[in-house]
Amino acid sequence: MNKTEILSPAGGIEEFYAAINCGADAVYTGLKSYSARKNAKNLDIGELREIVSYAHLIGRKVYITLNTMLFNEEIENLISILPEIFSCNPDGIIVQDIGLFSVLKNYSKGVELHASTQMTADNFYAVKNLKDFGFDRVVVAREISIDEISHIKEELKVDIEAFVHGALCVCYSGECYFSSTIGERSANRGDCAQPCRKRYNLILDDKPIGKNGFYLSMKDLNTSSNIEDIAKYVDSLKIEGRMKNKEYVATVTNFYYKKLHGEMTTVSQEKELADAFSRGFTKGFILDEDKQSMINSVSPKHIGSIIGKVIDSKNNKSYIKLDSPLYKDDGITFIDKNGKSDGEKITRFLQDGTILEINKALLIGENVYRNYSSKIYDKNKNISEMRKLPIDMFVYSKIGEPLKLKIAYQNRSVEVASDFIVEKSNSCPDSRGILKKQLDRIGDTFFYLDKFEFFGDRDIFVPKSILNEMRREGVSKILEENQAEFKFIDIKKTFKKNKKREPKISLLVDYAVSECVLKDVFEIRLDFDNPNLEKLFNLYRDKDFEPCLVTPSILTKKEVLEIKDLIKQLSVKKVIVNNFALMDLDCDIVVGSSLNVANTYAVDFYKSKGIKEFIPSREMTTTEIDSAFSDTILRLPYYMNTVSMITKTIGKDVIDEINRGKNVKIEDAKNERFPVKYIRGKYYIYNSKPMFMARTIDRIDADIIEITYDENYNQIIDFLKGSIENVDFSYTTGHYNRGVAR
Incomplete structure (x- = not known):
């Protein structure tokens, strides 16, 4: 029997039973709130308790997804219902927010904590550091290949979960801001508006060329033909689809069950896999398929x-x-x-x-x-019906003594004795049929009566109410199991507003700037992707600046090693970190915005590791920032060109034009144009307008404000100082004022 588990989605009760009936070893499901699939059916606590109880009776597992970024008020509310969640006895919790992770790590024993794919574990060192933090399992990024996974598994001996089937996000999970950029629906909070499934016009050198397509719409993943090879290195084979119906869950789960267990599958069954849901299939990055073939530029819909x-x-x-x-x-x-x-x-x-x-x-x-x-x-009309489980009952009767009932299910057995003393019946010489009928009234439970045996005196009288009470107590005991240990401690924090700070300017530059620019600057930042990085480090050191290195949010193992070598070679003192792979650096670390710190619990987690400086999540308002980042060195982006999405592939038309050296943008239905750039093997899609905080310095509560140097710099400084009231370029204030949808 293969030890690798098939992990199926359960958006609701029907999908849970469909998955279990078709061979899933485990399911993952969400609650009505705090889940990265906000629009799935999701479960309430009563439904969660039901599915966990049933799953454990048949040796299956249930993982709860609490995998969204949380603000202070939300994490406090979630903490208040943790006793209810843990009383359901789940097997694991899938987490994105490092603040929630720190709470759960101190709160429970016996419940596994899984690092969500939203944590962007896209390389060896990211997985290593998440393991070292204390995660029991890591859901690796969809962009990692099976060769990389095998190396991670062999070297780190960590539990690995990987997506093997279903819809693919074109952006690295945890790094998509496109949805919240164009509206208020945050992909990091389970409310993605799916701009990747929209049609875009191709713009070259700021001119439309008459081409358009669904350039960001990925085909669906299907690794079934290679699933046995993947299972050698992956502990949990994850099927995407908490928004999908029971027919999809049943069809896909059953097909992968057959494949994993060496059963024959037919061409007709393969077609059913596509009929259940498919935008066209790809083997994905996990199996190194050609990246240009992964996009369906013609249609973003299910085609079958x-x-x-x-x-x-x-x-x-x-x-x-x-x-x-x-x-x-x-x-x-x-x-x-x-x-x-x-x-x-x-x-x-x-x-x-x-x-x-x-x-x-x-x-x-x-x-x-x-x-x-x-x-x-x-x-699959009846596939979501709960399949009743057989129990055996044994009754021991002796007049003048308590009635005894033994209930057995598989290797579990319990005994119940009545307070009532058995009496002799004056009207019924054989009460076995009466007792069996009353004890068999278990239709509202998971069970049906398989075997019934009676021992002892038959001519007895026991009230029906006593039999009902004994039956209910016995079935309840069968359902009892060892609860995971958890301690309810008062871990709620007092949130306080920051004391008023006087911000200093940190300037991101691509080249040498004049002395008159530097007179207003406290710090110089240099991007790791700058081709003149070493030269600029030395140049600005000569001008009495100690540059701060800005590192990417998406990294390969090779790039991680390059950064670490560079830090050593240049004796870099401070690094802005946007990927968990670099959380173990031996220098001052600034927690970057891509790590999506949004609450005081996350801040305190990093502070416990000696980190003092933070850039908040891009999806916070200034009010939310004030309550979460007290007693820190707070850095706020003031002016910059923000990245909305980072992808490993994009539509062929876009790739071809970038390869020809063209200035490429994609244009949406509102005529907003988003620049696309190719950097170190990834495609960066920028917002159509720069982010500009548009506040004067006396209205900013931060220690450091970050500005990117470009042609608008002089206007920005004049506005910051209050010398001018307006600027002559278009901009967005990001989420500082409007936030994201709750």
């Missing part, structure tokens, strides 16, 4: 499996030759001659080989897909 081709089209009629049968009520989809997605509903059974005529003008040679399978829905 290929069922035929257009063989002719004339007079607004098209003819499709089927290579798979279609069933009544199936839905088919295709792209019309204008490049638009369209579809038809099938009204009768059609055998493969049939020529299907439709009243649409389609392109000859185009594939046609089934995007609704009535067969899958019929097949």
Whole structure:
């Protein structure tokens, strides 16, 4: 038996039972709040208790997702319901917020803590440091290959969870700000508006060229053909889909169960996998598929499996030759001659080989897909029914003594004795049938009565109320299990506003700037990606500055080693860290905004490690910042070009133009243009406008404000000092005023 677990999504009760009935070893699910899938059904505490109890009865596991970034008020509210959550006895909790992790680590024993993929564990050293923090399992970034995973597993001996099937975020998880940038819905808080599934126009050198597409829309991951190889190094094979229905959960779970356990699968079952949900399949980064083939630029929607081709089209009629049968009520989809997605509903059974005529003008040679399978829905109609579990009952009866009841389930057994003393019946010489009927009233439980045996006196009388009480007590004891240890301690903090601070200017530069610029500057920052980094370090040191090194949020193992060598070579004193891989540096660390610190618990976690300086999460208001970052050295971005998304791939049209050296932007339906740059193997998508705090220095509560030097610098300084009231460039104030949706 393979020890690797199949981990299935359970957006609700129906999806839980569908997963369990189809072979899942574990499920992950969320509560009504604090989950990275805010719009899934999610569970209340009563439903959570039900599914954990049932799962444990059959040897399965349940993990709770508390994997969002939390503000002070939210983490306090969550702490208040932790006793209820832990009383449900979950097997593990998936966490993004390092503040919540620090609470849970001190709060419980026996419940595993898993580092969410939202923590961007995208390299060996990030996984290592998360393990050293105390995480029991790390959900690695989707961008990591199986070769990297195998090395991590062999060297670190850490529990690894990896996505093997389902929807893919084009951006590195935990680093996507596109949704909250264009609106208020935060991807880091489970409320993504999915701008990656929108159509964009291609802009070259600030001019539209008549091309457009879904340049950010990833195909869906499908590693089923290589799942046995992946299972050698991955402890938990994770299926995406807490927003998906029970039919999807059942179909995908069952298929991977068969694959993992060496059972034969058919072409028809492979098509069902696509019919359940697919935007087209890719083997993903985990199996090193060509990155240009991972984007479906034509459609962001579910298309399903290929069922035929257009063989002719004339007079607004098209003819499709089927290579798979279609069933009544199936839905088919295709792209019309204008490049638009369209579809038809099938009204009768059609055998493969049939020529299907439709009243649409389609392109000859185009594939046609089934995007609704009535067969899958019929097949899984009852898949979410709870399968009752067999229990045995043994009754021991002796007139003049308490009645005894023994209930057995698998290797568990309990005994219950009545306070009532058994009496002789004057009217019933054999009471076995009466007792069995009353004790068998367990229809509202997980069980059914399999075996019933009776020992002792038969001509007895016991009130039905006593039998009911004994039955309820016995079943309740069967459900009892050892609770995880947890201690409820008063860990709530007193949040206090920062004392008034006088901000100093930290300037990010790409080259040597004039002395007149430097007169207002307290600190120089230099980006790791700057090609003249070493030269600039020495230049600014000669001008009596000790530059602060800014490091990327996405790093390979090789880049981590390069940064560490550079720090040693240049004797760098201070580093802004945006990736967990660099949390063990032997120099002063500034916690960067990409680590999404948003509450006092997270601040105190890092302070316990000797870190004093912080850049808050980009998705906080100034009011939220004030309450979370007291007694710290606080740095606030004042003016900068913000990155909305970092991806490892993008639409082919975009890649081709970047490779030609073009200045590339993508334009949305509101005519906002987002620059795209290729840096160290990643595509950086910037916001259409710079972020400008637009406050004078007397209205800013921070120790340091960060400014990026560019052509607007003089205006920014004049505005900061109150010399001018307006600037002549377009900007956004980010989330300082509006925040993100709650």
